[in-house]
Amino acid sequence: MALDSKIPDGPLESKWTKYKSSVKLVNPANKRKLDVLVIGTGLAGASAAASLAELGYKVKAFCFQDSPRRAHSIAAQGGINSAKNYKNDGDSVHRLFYDTIKGGDFRAREANVHRLAEVSVDIIDQCVAQGVPFAREYGGLLDNRSFGGAQVSRTFYARGQTGQQLLIGAYQALERQIGLGNVEMYSRHEMVEVVTIDGKARGIICRNLITGKLERFFGHAVVLATGGYGNVFFLSTNAMGSNVTAAWRAHRNGAYFANPCYTQIHPTCIPVTGDYQSKLTLMSESLRNDGRVWVPKAKGDKRKPQDIPEEERDYYLERKYPSFGNLAPRDIASRAAKEACDDGRGVGASGLAVYLDFADSIKRLGKEKVEERYGNLFDMYKHITNENPYETPMRIYPAVHYTMGGLWVDYNLMTSVPGLYATGECNFSDHGANRLGASALMQGLADGYFVLPYTIGNYLADEIFTKAIPTDHPAFVEAEKTAQERYDKLLSIQGTRTVDDFHKELGKIIWDYCGMARSAEGLTKARQMVRKLRDEFWKDVKVTGGLHEFNVDLDKANRVADFLELGELMIIDALDRNESCGGHFRVEYQDDGEAKRDDENYAYVAAWEFTGLEGDPVLHKEELKYENIKLAVRSYK
């Protein structure tokens, strides 16, 4: 199948406006007859489910957590971007668009990103109307701060809880629709198969995580809003439950997976302390507004940070990137930290950390102001490390945080399977090879509140004569059988190694060979390692308990099985891309440590088609056409 991104004609600035005024509509009486399934209730899912229900569609929403309010969007701390230009500092829709394209190292679609920048303005209005308590100035107007990769202040925030507050806004909108009977909510349900009939997505199979029963649900359309796949690394800043299963099941059923090698390593996380470590905690990038990153100039300098005089410190971000300094984009800041540590100048017991120092800011602003800005982050840091960042610099190290890759979608956010949509982090569309800070919340809400409600109508308008398909249809029976057999198999192996054994080993392979620095040699080796590990998993994994019960071990095994397949695809994608761009850094392609893009040969989206696990997946290329901006070397110097 040829990839058609379905980008509307016309000038960039008017594509979305023109699309909205010419898109097919569904009348209210017909909306009541159309079922939409929304999987995931983070920002993208909750906002979509609520907005679609407000429009009159019959919505069923699903999440694996005990409540839709728990989705991992809550963990986002720093903020949400919007081109409001309330600061009069030169911001505009075009500038947000440009910053996002540039931040993504010129590997995102112009039309999608421009639309994102346009609707960013509406998101803030909507959230404020819902009662989201954004930070305000003394005059009562909204406050902003700056974030990495931008020279304007366009980030709105709610203390260090921006994601939580935005999600509560979307969750409350969703609960309102549940109360009105417009949404049926299924919590503790995990989607394990997509059902397709005559080439269209028509439903899903879920595991009811409490009873363990497999359940069938019909929908005229299915929306995946299931987040990213960062947990393939085992250690990441994702929640423990974050997984790729829904997206991967869709991929196995025909949805192309795009740019899986684009993963974001966030520069400011709390370093690993031991092999029992279960996850990594992010310290918001907003800290880099007032914190200064440094390491000792001398290798192996084990003095206390306070004892190292100013002239013996290397503020390497300020030195290397004077115009952006500590606010250099994430991929660049992460690689610079790795470089410093590889050079033997890392700090802390493991030597895998750099300092993030607030001493100057405390001197300049006073402790109170710093506390007001970052109080809860400082508390969190102290909770975890038992060190007081008001007195001693934080130790930070990069960790996997976000995945730019995801299911391939067209301008309508539809995957390569008709009727199957992907929104938020689980699609690939807006961040190219690197996401800027405070843009994930923006994209999740843009997709759910303001894009999907229009674009899904364009598809559903042709579905008004499709009657609900009974779930005893052979396609449902078949899909449930696939899921059932997989669970039976997992329970029948009764091998010797735990699910976490495999997950940790996979994570280490991906981190070592497909993490911050990648090489053809390493990737080739890693691919074989992952394949071997996957074979061992299916021969030797030990899963306890039974199917028809609340069984966390089984659920984890089911997710890790999919990570073992995704991991290989990431490696294949990283091998295919013989260039460095954004989060994808191939050591063979660099200029003095800076990523070297190859626009002539690699200005495309790599969309992979699943063809079984034996051979290679099929690559479909979507050429990226830049008609409005000039491709340039991404410089933050």
Added chain:
Amino acid sequence: MKFNLKIWRQKDANAQGKLVDYKIDNVSEDMSLLEMMDVLNDQLVRKGEEPVAFDHDCREGICGMCSMYINGRAHGPVKASTTCQLYMRNFTDGETITIEPFRAGAFPIVRDLAVTRSAFDRIIAAGGFVSVSTGQAQDANNTPIGKEEADKAMDAAACIGCGACAAACPNASAMLFVSAKVAHLSLLPQGQVERKERALAMINQMDEEGFGSCTNIGACEAECPKEISLENIARLNREYLWATVAK
């Protein structure tokens, strides 16, 4: 460090549960309590026993999913902390740690330490929102909100819906949870139109779910990981009274 653990095991909602003893050794003081549970579960699985089921997700103290009642306290001994933000250095070497689920009639047990807190969702569905559909908003800066009010609203909105308040309360009252939402929205201009209906509907739903009444004990505030203030309950009582009288 080493610990004796007494952990509540219960197969499902209807089964009889009991405290089971476990011993754990070689615990690092930098481990979180949940990582200690991971290690225990790893050992159980290797022995072919079923791991202890417990709820957890973000492990950053913000999602509200973790919910253990540790040594008689919701979220354990550290003030202003969720279960996932407890570290073994918060306990004494050799100590016996008793771990139970959050207990309240309205939080039925799913298995072991995991409970169902959907009652909270239904309380929000009854009125914990501003009725503004997507697309109906005016420009965000059209309604200035004083910093002080905005900060107070934010204080209340910081609730993560974990249920520690109800678990800590001898009456299993959900007043702190309900009051935080009512306060958050009634402090803001956006929440004014539905203010009365909201207080009445949420209280009504809270009662229907079987949560107990508030007798001003204050355990909820003491155990709240986000330090939601009792003042909110006073505000809720005022809102409720006002709404009832106005009706």
